[in-house]
Amino acid sequence: MDLLAKRTQRLLGSVIDSSTSLVQRQRHDVIRFAVGSPAAEAIPTAIFDELAPKAFTADAFDYAATDGDRQLRAALLELLSRTSEATTGERLTITTGGMQGLDLFGKLFIEHGDLVVIESPTYTNCTATALSYGAELLEVSTDGDGMIIDELEAAVERAGRAPKAIYVIPTFQNPAGTTMSLERRLRLIGLARRWNSMIIDDDPYGMLRFQGQEIPNIRALADADPLVYAVRTFSKIIAPGLRVGWVDTDPEIHQWLINARQSMDTCTNLPNQRLVAAFLSAGYLDDHLQLQRERYRERKIAMQSALAEHFGSRASWTDPDGGFYLWVTLPGVDTQALFPVALTEGVAYIPGPAFSPSGRFPDALRLCFASMPPDRIREGIARLRRAVDQLP
Amino acid sequence: MDLLAKRTQRLLGSVIDSSTSLVQRQRHDVIRFAVGSPAAEAIPTAIFDELAPKAFTADAFDYAATDGDRQLRAALLELLSRTSEATTGERLTITTGGMQGLDLFGKLFIEHGDLVVIESPTYTNCTATALSYGAELLEVSTDGDGMIIDELEAAVERAGRAPKAIYVIPTFQNPAGTTMSLERRLRLIGLARRWNSMIIDDDPYGMLRFQGQEIPNIRALADADPLVYAVRTFSKIIAPGLRVGWVDTDPEIHQWLINARQSMDTCTNLPNQRLVAAFLSAGYLDDHLQLQRERYRERKIAMQSALAEHFGSRASWTDPDGGFYLWVTLPGVDTQALFPVALTEGVAYIPGPAFSPSGRFPDALRLCFASMPPDRIREGIARLRRAVDQLP
Numbered sequence: 001m002d003l004l005a006k007r008t009q010r011l012l013g014s015v016i017d018s019s020t021s022l023v024q025r026q027r028h029d030v031i032r033f034a035v036g037s038p039a040a041e042a043i044p045t046a047i048f049d050e051l052a053p054k055a056f057t058a059d060a061f062d063y064a065a066t067d068g069d070r071q072l073r074a075a076l077l078e079l080l081s082r083t084s085e086a087t088t089g090e091r092l093t094i095t096t097g098g099m100q101g102l103d104l105f106g107k108l109f110i111e112h113g114d115l116v117v118i119e120s121p122t123y124t125n126c127t128a129t130a131l132s133y134g135a136e137l138l139e140v141s142t143d144g145d146g147m148i149i150d151e152l153e154a155a156v157e158r159a160g161r162a163p164k165a166i167y168v169i170p171t172f173q174n175p176a177g178t179t180m181s182l183e184r185r186l187r188l189i190g191l192a193r194r195w196n197s198m199i200i201d202d203d204p205y206g207m208l209r210f211q212g213q214e215i216p217n218i219r220a221l222a223d224a225d226p227l228v229y230a231v232r233t234f235s236k237i238i239a240p241g242l243r244v245g246w247v248d249t250d251p252e253i254h255q256w257l258i259n260a261r262q263s264m265d266t267c268t269n270l271p272n273q274r275l276v277a278a279f280l281s282a283g284y285l286d287d288h289l290q291l292q293r294e295r296y297r298e299r300k301i302a303m304q305s306a307l308a309e310h311f312g313s314r315a316s317w318t319d320p321d322g323g324f325y326l327w328v329t330l331p332g333v334d335t336q337a338l339f340p341v342a343l344t345e346g347v348a349y350i351p352g353p354a355f356s357p358s359g360r361f362p363d364a365l366r367l368c369f370a371s372m373p374p375d376r377i378r379e380g381i382a383r384l385r386r387a388v389d390q391l392p
Numbered sequence: 393m394d395l396l397a398k399r400t401q402r403l404l405g406s407v408i409d410s411s412t413s414l415v416q417r418q419r420h421d422v423i424r425f426a427v428g429s430p431a432a433e434a435i436p437t438a439i440f441d442e443l444a445p446k447a448f449t450a451d452a453f454d455y456a457a458t459d460g461d462r463q464l465r466a467a468l469l470e471l472l473s474r475t476s477e478a479t480t481g482e483r484l485t486i487t488t489g490g491m492q493g494l495d496l497f498g499k500l501f502i503e504h505g506d507l508v509v510i511e512s513p514t515y516t517n518c519t520a521t522a523l524s525y526g527a528e529l530l531e532v533s534t535d536g537d538g539m540i541i542d543e544l545e546a547a548v549e550r551a552g553r554a555p556k557a558i559y560v561i562p563t564f565q566n567p568a569g570t571t572m573s574l575e576r577r578l579r580l581i582g583l584a585r586r587w588n589s590m591i592i593d594d595d596p597y598g599m600l601r602f603q604g605q606e607i608p609n610i611r612a613l614a615d616a617d618p619l620v621y622a623v624r625t626f627s628k629i630i631a632p633g634l635r636v637g638w639v640d641t642d643p644e645i646h647q648w649l650i651n652a653r654q655s656m657d658t659c660t661n662l663p664n665q666r667l668v669a670a671f672l673s674a675g676y677l678d679d680h681l682q683l684q685r686e687r688y689r690e691r692k693i694a695m696q697s698a699l700a701e702h703f704g705s706r707a708s709w710t711d712p713d714g715g716f717y718l719w720v721t722l723p724g725v726d727t728q729a730l731f732p733v734a735l736t737e738g739v740a741y742i743p744g745p746a747f748s749p750s751g752r753f754p755d756a757l758r759l760c761f762a763s764m765p766p767d768r769i770r771e772g773i774a775r776l777r778r779a780v781d782q783l784p
């Protein structure tokens with residue numbers, strides 16, 4: 001179709017996570033380590049059923065205010081006031097999931113040819129968003145302490161121009177599971193200020209810490225610097241299907257976000273905003289999170305134990321203090337070639353190259369330990385080993 | 393903030409409907425003719441309460457398939473099969489309201505500097521979307537039969553280049569309430585084919601016809617030509633807060649839409665998709681629409697009668713066969729200057745210039761007759777007259 005312009009080619013040529021859709025079409029008994037969904041048993045449907053009649057009044061089905069429903073905004077501000085994320089209404093925009101927070105950043109800030117720094121590996125769909133706005137991506141390696149700041153400095157020097165933005169998932173990173181150290185967070189803020197670069201501080205998992213000491217977030221460390229654009233979501237801590245997240249930004253940017261939203265999806269769906277507001281106001285979140293943390297810690301250990309049992313020294317994996325993911329390296333194994341074999345064995349994951357626009361990490365893969373109970377995790381890792389053994 | 397790039401300036405400088413947000417912040421007893429919302433009493437909350445426990449299973453809170461939940465897709469295909477909108481699954485994408493269907497068009501097709509033809513007046517937020525992707529807009533006047541095709545031909549000839557897209561709301565147009573004649577629809581399709589231009593066929597109100605004969609839609613008349621991109625929504629026929637709509641396109645474009653969505657908001661919220669699916673599958677829509685049509689016809693007549701009573705020959709207004717809006721012209725009255733006075737009197741509307749990027753229609757305004765019961769409509773028009781009388 002000759003109408004198809006460069007913009008579309010960028011989208012089609014980008015690092016879209018097609019393996020996810022492929023898995024969605026597989027037979028029912030595939031053990032799904034691919035999609036980053038909370039456990040089905042972690043969805044508080046009984047509480048939702050209890051809250052729904054009160055939450056779903058007729059006015060809950062009208063258009064919502066563009067920056068978010070007043071009830072949800074109030075409940076969220078109260079929740080955050082008890083954390084290091086404390087903020088104010090003039091900085092808060094409710095979004096259609098965290099993903100829209102990332103898309104909005106691109107819409108407001110990324111011009112064709114702008115340099116955007118990303119962690120390598122990183123979250124596929126943010127890369128795709130940046131590319132769809134014409135960004136040129138600069139991959140910077142990570143280690144157990146997050147993005148390697150020395151490499152960042154060197155890479156930007158080589159590029160010969162300042163990045164428009166630096167995209168990081170500082171805590172329980174997706175896909176690596178690692179957490180950026182305090183020292184690196186501070187250095188990152190310093191560099192962003194020197195370069196006048198925005199920091200996209202994406203933190204979907206921060207409330208799901210099950211071990212270790214909390215590290216102050218970049219938003220707080222930067223003292224509400226307008227350069228920090230913080231993206232948050234209820235997708236991992238309550239439920240992704242709600243499509244409710246938020247962005248915490250400088251008040252001036254907040255106003256631009258409102259304008260931009262009106263020509264994107266008008267507003268975030270209101271019934272789910274009311275449901276989340278009721279959930280928070282009734283005080284359910286603390287207990288809910290405590291349960292999830294215990295659940296995910298147990299599952300992470302089950303997955304690590306199963307990996308040790310079935311792979312021993314043939315593989316290595318990360319040890320996150322929270323979140324959803326293990327990043328597994330299988331030296332000598334092509335995880336893209338492994339993928340269809342694994343599906344046939346009945347286990348799904350995302351191959352490493354999906355997390356790098358230049359296709360790094362051919363021998364790595366991401367496993368989500370959150371969605372499956374321990375016995376399924378053990379069975380899934382056994383299947384993964386059987387798949388590896390079938391490779392030539 | 394010096395980070396702010398051209399893109400943002402375009403957004404800020406665009407024709408954002410700020411009057412809507414202003415009204416949202418007014419005191420409770422303002423009679424709201426501004427926002428295009430269904431009547432509160434038209435929201436089937438009792439049915440939703442009945443359906444919710446069955447619809448809201450744990451899996452209803454997970455990520456949805458990017459092109460839409462299977463249950464909703466099946467129910468919608470069945471619904472459409474009984475109408476002139478009959479289509480197939482490979483053409484159908486569930487979107488986050490109709491607005492996202494328009495935004496997706498921009499993301500896929502509009503390059504900086506592309507010419508996009510719009511009706512004058514037209515729906516503000518589509519204009520804003522097109523501008524946010526860098527479109528140059530070409531306004532073509534409308535009359536009682538919709539866009540004036542002779543003027544379209546002349547305008548494109550003057551522009552010296554073919555438009556990338558022609559945006560029309562052919563049925564019960566927003567804001568004018570008029571319906572494009574069959575002859576003009578056919579001529580429009582012919583021109584689009586000659587120019588190789590896309591037609592954005594936006595039809596949120598088509599199922600809300602309360603009088604007159606149905607006119608075949610452009611999608612059907614063009615025989616599924618890939619040039620026609622059809623945007624639809626449940627916002628006006630069920631409830632806008634759900635944020636559930638759909639796009640009907642060529643199957644190849646459908647695939648691009650799936651890719652684009654993954655880096656915008658991932659998917660449409662699933663609980664509301666399941667709620668709509670249950671609503672359709674249980675067969676509630678037909679009776680629901682019949683009730684709404686009767687309700688809106690009665691309200692339109694009430695508004696027209698009140699206008700005749702309070703304004704007589706000092707105003708003129710349209711006579712739509714369906715939908716939500718009257719387009720009122722008050723010769724000699726500056727409706728933007730009138731707006732704050734009207735708010736003080738306790739009535740809200742949208743001034744005419746909000747519907748034209750070049751600020752046409754200074755003496756016109758849009759009234760939504762759908763949201764308020766007849767007695768409030770009569771009171772609102774009386775207040776409007778009192779506001780007009782206060783102008784110098």
